[in-house]
Amino acid sequence: MRRLGSALLAVSMFAGCGGLETEPSPESLTSPSFEAQQAPITTTNVDVAPECTGIITFVNTASFQTLDAYLPSNVATNLVSRRSTALFTSLADVSSVNLVGETRLKQIEQGARATGAIGSSCVGIFDGLAISTSDAAAIVSLVNTIPDSELHDVLPDAWNGAANLLNLRPFTTAQAISNVTGIGDVSFRSIRNAATLSRPFEALASALNAIPSNGSHGAQLKRHFDWWDEVTAYHGYSQGGPTCFGLEPSSVPSGAAIRPNLANAAEVRAAVVNTINYVNGNTLISASVRNAGLANLDALSAGRSFKGCIFSYSDDPWSRHNVSIFVDTVNGFSVFTETWWAE
Template sequence: MRRLGSALLAVSMFAGCGGLETEPSPESLTSPSFESQQAPITTTDVDVAPECKGIITFVNTATFQTLDAYLPSNVVTNLVNRRATAPFTSLADVSSVSLVGETRLKQLEQGARARGAINSTCVGIFDGLALSTSDAAAIVSLVNTIDDSELHDVLPDAWNGAANLLNLRPFTSAQAISNVAGIGEVSFRNIRNAATLSRPFEALAAAVNAIPSNGSAGVQLKRHFDWWNEVTAQHGYSQGGPTCFGLEPSSVPYGATIRPYLANSAEVMAEVQSTLDYVDADTKISPNVIAAGMANLSARTQGRSFKGCIFSYADDPWSRHNVAIFVDTVNGFSVFSETWWAE
């Protein structure tokens, strides 16, 4: 197979989480103030979507008797004793309590739903993640459309799982994806992150790509793409082949020059900024879209290392394309940038 090769969710807590004698009513959990904290999609690497944070609230505020209706008494005792010292802030935090695993988390989800702490906008808990409906839809869309090369880079330690996903798609639910052999907590979270965490940059890329070409110059930005096809397409490289870096020997395209060092955030950011400048994007795209997109790109690339290829090619003697491809060496976050001109 060829390949190019946390902040926790700040959950609002009700006062007096430890040793509660009373619990909030369903009405308080679904009040406008509670609903207003929901978000359309999870945009940070947390394990509880905004629409699902009522699960954490339920664990922190339900009485012993209420929790005991959904969990074994010894598990309830452990949870109540722990929350008396500090409120829970994440599913990982809850799971750290003795005797709490995936089954107990699902039982807590059941209790939170029955008590009105969450509603249908929270799909549920899968592989240690509490997903909103928008998260689940984004995951399904990504898995059903992602290219082979990108999926294997998103799942570098779950190649069997990636192969199974490719063979079994299309999927209709996040639950079905979670159930696939070879997909566990780490890989499922990688998929969720690939599907949701770069939306502002994707919006910027879409806005850039929508700028009409003037006939003699243009650009392209991509977040999701098949890097192998992009690098190995019959471009007729004007300089004998691409310059690549960080690739495994079996992944090096024919005729490529190997650069001995990886790319970093500064190189990726500079390449994208150069692409924006090439078409005067700041005069054609909303400043808010540019600012949000570049801030998102910075957040996704800071402290990261990237493999990839840089190359130029010409369709004919009167044109030129300059292409740069970057792929995070750990999580597969990828960026494609292209500028072109023609006489």
């Protein structure tokens, strides 16, 4: 899929396109024409989606005269001077050039689009990120559906921005999200990452959740959830915990035991693997989905610290649920595991 997306981009560079293009409306996201334009999700923490790399190509290869048609002459001169010593590799790299800011980046995007360097699969540049159509759709979907507690965990240093998003949603475009007061380069990137970087793990969770229950035991994985609701939900027969770690005093559920040490990548992985094995997911889930999901989990959790809670409960005296909740203390990446049995 990635090679196909790159190939389509290369074709668009020669085909050309006129004028500025706008982000697709929600109604167009399901249309046949949009499906043909849909681009793969950006799966790494870069500031240029592969479908938008033509923006960097444009800055690196356009003549001074072409750059000068879209930018002030002194900015074009600075870009040409800088690329003579080292080609640009990212938007952050371009932005490091004197006099290049958000307005100049949008003008560069305009030039790249008008000259055919980027096509319809690249929506454009917002808050220092060049995003694809799939990135934009994922961002809108996440912001419109993410629980309150998770959104604030994704944006720990932009609480006003998170509150504004919650008050103003639903959104129809990524640009509208970018325009919200309190959302800037760091927070918009955090939202993009939360929306796109964990797709292989989400596919693993979906595959596990699709395993039919045999009536006596089962399991589930979640990537997006409201951890506060999960921990504080009423259960008829509490059997253990919760034992919580890393939470603010005001966020610790009543009666919880406090564990001094945060969870690490190994603990999170062990909880996920145990959940998979509990329902024989190691054989019922395809090796490609399982391996990709666990590799994605490893990449997102390596070296990270997690807050959360671990607890058990019963719906009645003849059953038991064991739950583990982990939330990255910096970027809000969250994992929920649950196993249950019933007599």
